[in-house]
Amino acid sequence: MTISIWRYSHLALAVSSFVFIVLASLTGVILAFEPISNQVQPYRVKDFDEVSLAETIQHLKANYIEILNVDVDANGFVSAVVITESGDAETFYIDPRTGHKIGDIIEKAPLFQWTTNFHRSLFLKSTGRIFIGVTSFLLFLIAVSGTVLIVKRQRSFKRFFSKIVNENFSQYYHVVLGRLSLIPIVVITLTGVYLSLYRFDLLPKETLTHNVDFDAISETPKRELHNQPIFRDTKLSDVRSVEFPFSEFVEDCYTLQLQDREVLVNQYTGEILSESKYPFIALASRLSINLHTGQGSIIWALILAVACLNILFFVYSGFVMTFKRRKGKLKNKFKKDNAKFVILIGSENGSTLQYANMLHAQLLKLGESSFIAELNAFSTYKQCEHLVVITATYGQGEAPENANKFNSIFKTISSDHAYSFSVVGFGSLAYKDFCKYAFDVDTLLQSDPNAVQLLAPFTIHNKSFEAYTQWINLWSKKVGLQIKLDGDDVLQEKKRKRTFIVLEKTVASDNPDDTFTMVLKSKFGAPRFKSGDLLAIQPEAKSAERLYSVGKVNQTVFLSVKRQELGLCSNFLNNLKPNDVIKARLIKNKEFRISKRTKHVLMIANGTGIAPFVGMIHQSATNQNMQLYWGGRQPVSFDIYKPFIENSLNTGKLKKLEIAYSQNESTKVYVQHVLERDAEQVALVLKQKGVILICGSIAMQKDVLKVLETICDRYLEYPLSVYKSNGQLKLDCY
Numbered sequence: 001m002t003i004s005i006w007r008y009s010h011l012a013l014a015v016s017s018f019v020f021i022v023l024a025s026l027t028g029v030i031l032a033f034e035p036i037s038n039q040v041q042p043y044r045v046k047d048f049d050e051v052s053l054a055e056t057i058q059h060l061k062a063n064y065i066e067i068l069n070v071d072v073d074a075n076g077f078v079s080a081v082v083i084t085e086s087g088d089a090e091t092f093y094i095d096p097r098t099g100h101k102i103g104d105i106i107e108k109a110p111l112f113q114w115t116t117n118f119h120r121s122l123f124l125k126s127t128g129r130i131f132i133g134v135t136s137f138l139l140f141l142i143a144v145s146g147t148v149l150i151v152k153r154q155r156s157f158k159r160f161f162s163k164i165v166n167e168n169f170s171q172y173y174h175v176v177l178g179r180l181s182l183i184p185i186v187v188i189t190l191t192g193v194y195l196s197l198y199r200f201d202l203l204p205k206e207t208l209t210h211n212v213d214f215d216a217i218s219e220t221p222k223r224e225l226h227n228q229p230i231f232r233d234t235k236l237s238d239v240r241s242v243e244f245p246f247s248e249f250v251e252d253c254y255t256l257q258l259q260d261r262e263v264l265v266n267q268y269t270g271e272i273l274s275e276s277k278y279p280f281i282a283l284a285s286r287l288s289i290n291l292h293t294g295q296g297s298i299i300w301a302l303i304l305a306v307a308c309l310n311i312l313f314f315v316y317s318g319f320v321m322t323f324k325r326r327k328g329k330l331k332n333k334f335k336k337d338n339a340k341f342v343i344l345i346g347s348e349n350g351s352t353l354q355y356a357n358m359l360h361a362q363l364l365k366l367g368e369s370s371f372i373a374e375l376n377a378f379s380t381y382k383q384c385e386h387l388v389v390i391t392a393t394y395g396q397g398e399a400p401e402n403a404n405k406f407n408s409i410f411k412t413i414s415s416d417h418a419y420s421f422s423v424v425g426f427g428s429l430a431y432k433d434f435c436k437y438a439f440d441v442d443t444l445l446q447s448d449p450n451a452v453q454l455l456a457p458f459t460i461h462n463k464s465f466e467a468y469t470q471w472i473n474l475w476s477k478k479v480g481l482q483i484k485l486d487g488d489d490v491l492q493e494k495k496r497k498r499t500f501i502v503l504e505k506t507v508a509s510d511n512p513d514d515t516f517t518m519v520l521k522s523k524f525g526a527p528r529f530k531s532g533d534l535l536a537i538q539p540e541a542k543s544a545e546r547l548y549s550v551g552k553v554n555q556t557v558f559l560s561v562k563r564q565e566l567g568l569c570s571n572f573l574n575n576l577k578p579n580d581v582i583k584a585r586l587i588k589n590k591e592f593r594i595s596k597r598t599k600h601v602l603m604i605a606n607g608t609g610i611a612p613f614v615g616m617i618h619q620s621a622t623n624q625n626m627q628l629y630w631g632g633r634q635p636v637s638f639d640i641y642k643p644f645i646e647n648s649l650n651t652g653k654l655k656k657l658e659i660a661y662s663q664n665e666s667t668k669v670y671v672q673h674v675l676e677r678d679a680e681q682v683a684l685v686l687k688q689k690g691v692i693l694i695c696g697s698i699a700m701q702k703d704v705l706k707v708l709e710t711i712c713d714r715y716l717e718y719p720l721s722v723y724k725s726n727g728q729l730k731l732d733c734y
């Protein structure tokens with residue numbers, strides 16, 4: 001699959017350096033705890049920022065025979081090197097307000113020592129340091145290329161932090177955590193590069209110089225330390241270290257290292273003999289060390305630790321995404337001009353390509369000549385009788401990466417014979433322009449006088465295998481083939497199944513719409529699931545899993561199924577009897593759940609879409625205002641749901657039930673019409689921070705969304721999209 005130069009760079013950089021990145025990040029996480037463990041020590045005294053240098057030195061002079069040095073570290077711990085009465089030189093932390101010893105100097109723990117050495121050089125001395133420096137730079141480039149990829153994905157810099165739809169765990173968190181840890185990672189990498197350059201003396205050299213006129217130094221006028229302005233007015237928080245005069249000769253002076261400069265001070269008069277600002281390189285090195293190590297700030301150290309953990313996650317999720325994309329390779333047995341079937345794909349992350357490959361494989365299996373290619377590789381196909389375009393949509397209804405040139409190429413190529421075409425759109429209803437690019441391609445193909453539309457564009461939400469199978473059935477009938485997909489085991493991970501016992505069941509033939517309900521109970525233990533989750537059932541070994549939205553009623557699973565005449569799974573389920581046992585697995589569908597704290601809940605369904613709502617109503621809290629709008633064909637259609645719903649109405653759990661019958665003798669009413677009628681109450685639900693849920697057919701969803709959009713325009717402050725991104729509109733349609 002073609003990938004953009006940015007994605008290629010991002011991947012190539014990651015592949016070439018991931019071993020070092022993993023090692024540096026793992027050790028980075030450990031090292032982030034060193035400044036934290038230091039900072040929690042009790043050596044920073046209260047009011048540290050208020051204490052003056054004069055005060056501390058005076059106390060020290062009163063307590064010890066001689067003082068050689070005073071240091072203040074990034075944590076605000078003050079230490080002194082003193083000569084004690086016994087004549088020994090000792091170094092310890094002091095209380096700067098009294099000059100007394102408050103603790104021994106913290107020794108670097110062996111774990112941190114070992115990890116620091118490994119982190120800096122991998123125990124490979126200078127060679128290792130070079131590796132680590134280069135890795136830091138590569139990681140910086142990975143962060144830059146990643147930023148460009150996010151901007152491209154979001155289609156503008158302004159939308160960099162806009163909401164992202166969670167369609168896939170690795171992809172979603174790669175982007176979300178990437179955005180959050182971008183700044184810390186850039187800081188870690190740039191400071192890492194800087195420190196490496198500094199260590200190898202590759203930065204311009206600037207040294208600190210002092211010009212002292214030793215002939216002019218005088219012992220008078222003598223001043224007490226607390227009267228010398230430099231000591232009196234300098235706070236300890238501005239000091240890094242003080243070197244005391246070596247002897248009593250007037251030429252020996254105090255050397256004060258302050259945050260931004262070094263000052264030499266006459267020990268008798270307090271006169272400033274020389275003052276020199278630190279060169280930029282030295283200041284930048286100090287800042288780099290603090291930023292790179294987290295010294296002096298628990299919060300920053302924690303941010304660094306989290307950023308390092310995120311880097312490890314990026315390595316993992318990046319590889320998962322790459323392997324997924326690489327699964328979708330294109331292999332052809334026939335040349336483009338010898339194939340009867342041509343399948344063109346528009347895919348950015350490879351899933352559409354896997355679906356297209358299934359069709360390609362089946363055609364080859366049936367002995368047909370099939371050719372598969374990316375939309376960008378569009379060309380002439382001399383023997384093509386049936387063209388199939390299977391494409392995803394990206395951005396705001398735009399083409400995916402490997403299809404972005406198709407429109408212009410198509411206009412330059414003209415076919416010389418008649419052919420049929422069908423377009424399948426893969427997309428997500430979470431986006432405003434659902435499958436828009438598929439419709440654009442369909443319109444474009446219609447402009448070719450030789451092209452005949454075999455089927456109207458077919459849209460597939462959330463990579464639904466079920467929907468894809470439906471399209472395969474329709475299309476294969478049209479082209480006179482019998483295609484049966486091998487199942488979606490290509491696409492899904494192996495998951496543990498549960499054993500369920502059929503507790504209750506109606507039969508499809510008793511219902512005018514060939515629909516039935518089932519209540520299942522887990523044979524072993526109570527499964528953890530919520531109404532709105534999905535039950536995946538595989539009717540036969542090697543067959544595809546079918547997904548059903550379910551409701552939770554007293555620990556049982558409630559579902560409703562419409563029997564399809566040739567449907568493998570719906571017939572399999574319909575033939576089950578109470579006490580039969582089936583294997584199935586429950587899948588979380590977090591985006592279609594409601595919280596007990598949501599006061600107003602408006603549920604809209606047609607047909608079997610009522611199933612999750614039966615459970616939601618059953619589990620609702622007493623103060624929840626649950627309203628249900630349901631669309632069915634005729635009054636008897638509702639009979640199978642009556643026992644569940646009427647009971648809820650009687651107990652007051654369901655506050656309102658509105659039913660629309662589309663095939664009632666006198667009137668044809670659809671659920672969207674009833675919503676239109678109750679527009680003001682519908683608007684009130686959103687206004688009062690309630691949630692609207694829709695479950696059922698895609699066609700119903702489309703019509704309902706149109707009505708909701710108009711309601712928002714008419715009665716509310718914001719368009720429907722705002723409520724959707726707030727989580728006030730939840731969809732589960734198929």
Ligand SMILES: Cc1cc2nc3c(=O)[nH]c(=O)nc-3n(C[C@H](O)[C@H](O)[C@H](O)COP(=O)(O)O)c2cc1C
Pocket residue numbers: 153154167346347348349350351352353392393394395396397398400426427428429431432433434435436462463
């Ligand atoms: C950044 C981004 C933007 C998307 N934009 C749309 C869109 O505008 N309309 C739509 O129907 N689907 C949109 N989708 C959903 C994809 O089309 C859908 O997930 C598709 O199955 C991905 O196929 P692929 O893995 O082959 O690239 C978008 C997905 C992403 C990640």
